Amino acid sequence: MNTYKFFAYFFLLLAFTACKEDFLDLKPNEALPTEDAIKSISDLNAAAVGMYDGLQSSNYYGRYFILVPDVMSDDVKQNASANRAKEYAEYGAFADHFITQNMWAMIYSVINRANTIINTDLTVAPAVEAQKNQILGEAYAVRALAHFDLVRLYGQHYGITPGNTHPGVPIVTVFDQNSEPARNTVKEVYDQVLSDLNTALGLMGDDFDSGRFSKLAVQALLARVYLYMGNWSEAEKFATNVINAGVVSLTSTDNYVSTWMDGTSPDAIFQIVMTDVDNNGSDALGRMYIQAGYGDYLPSLDVVDLIPAGDVRRQLFTEDENLGGVFGLLRVNKWPSQIGADNTPVIRLSEIYLIRAEARAMTGNEAGAQADVTLIRQRGLPTAEAVTATGQALLDEIEKEKRIELMFEGHRLWELMRKQRGVVRTDCTAPAGKCVINYPNDRFVLPIPQNEIDANPNMTQNPGY
Secondary structure, three states: HHHHOOOHHHHHHHHHOOOOOOOOOHHHHHOOOHHHHHOOOHHHHHHHHHHHHHHHOOOOOOHHHHHHHHOOOOOOOEOOOOOOOHHHHHOOOOOHHHHHHHHHHHHHHHHHHHHHHHOOOOOOHHHHHHHHHHHHHHHHHHHHHHHHHHHHOOOOOOOOOHHHHOOOOOOOOOOOOOOOOOEEEEEHHHHHHHHHHHHHHHOOOOOOOOOOHHHHHHHHHHHHHHHOOOOOHHHHHHHHHHHHHOOOOOOHHHHHHHHOOOOOOOOEEEEEEOOOOOOOOHHHHHHHHHOOOOOOOEEHHHHHHHOOOOHHHHHHHHHOOOOHHHHEEEEOOOOOOOOOOEEEEEEHHHHHHHHHHHHHHHHHHHHHHHHHHHHHHHHOOOOOOOOOOOOHHHHHHHHHHHHHHHHOOOHHHHHHHHOOOOEEOOOOOOOOOOOEOOOOOHOOOOOOOHHHHHOOOOOOOOOOO
């Protein structure tokens, strides 16, 4: 993914992430206009590589976007020596904290990289028109993902206010160095996400590569977005499209753990690819968990105890004899590479089955929901009994299975938010008063970075900060 470093226009586009100004307050020499930057299909390809490189950053999917919501949830507890992201685990984040600022800057950097591609006026030969459209589709998809991620981090969840008119994040679709954007509403952000994803579908071909956005991955993301919106019929429709496409299959029980150990995400529909030579090194996500890394965070028994004996997913923990007492003996081992060469999953097929299970349960198709959740449960433990629960008990089974299957992949806090529930840490090593975080709560979202507030008179801070 480091190819972009050889292209001056992309290097210049990235320059603003290191400055302490508003994310759109670029000096003229920090970015070149699109028409000067992209002159060929090779340039467009290079721009796409740079766009994906942004997703790989430790300030995005490479670490903190996955880690922060998990340490804020009930799936993770702090080790005695925890100091990275500690402010978030203890609900004490502040507006000029480096993680808050760097995630905001990095994700908007990715959006501007996508916009560079989307807004190009490049004309190509008919022989490569489909290739151009594919890259454009990927850029629309990445822009949608980035806005969706930003609005979850910095805006209260969809559904918390009538009409979702509460503040979200600025929608950025063009580069304007003089812009001082106000925050769009959460509804407006979700509308933009859906628009971009549907545009992407119309541009993309059928080729599949789990390391890049594909038509399959776009439909999977649509299923997730509609789930967050409570649009059950659309969530089920897109989940079924993904499943029926047959492009990705569930990893077998026998290969499930070894796939994680090999650094690849099981059932990957879209994953951020790391390699032995292109990775985040000591800034990798896995080093926050493994004994050979920083080991700041440990699995909570709140989630560990949900996993049945004999289930292969219990093998995603290792024992550390140096731990003990309230910290237990287990460490998370989903990302075991000491150099950070493990891929980061964004969307997996198992999530899509569980999205469909919930959507089916909410629309009365309980038999279909039971079949979907049973499939994931028995992949983990083939001798497990089929799920036969109905009503709320069925929804509880789906939630439990989703919590187990996607543990430590950055989902749990968002699941609690969309269900309008607080964080209850039974196995808790946080300071007194931080084991139960009641819902609703201003601190379930991050503060708008202080440098953004200072530079942009139209930007408003979240309540409670």
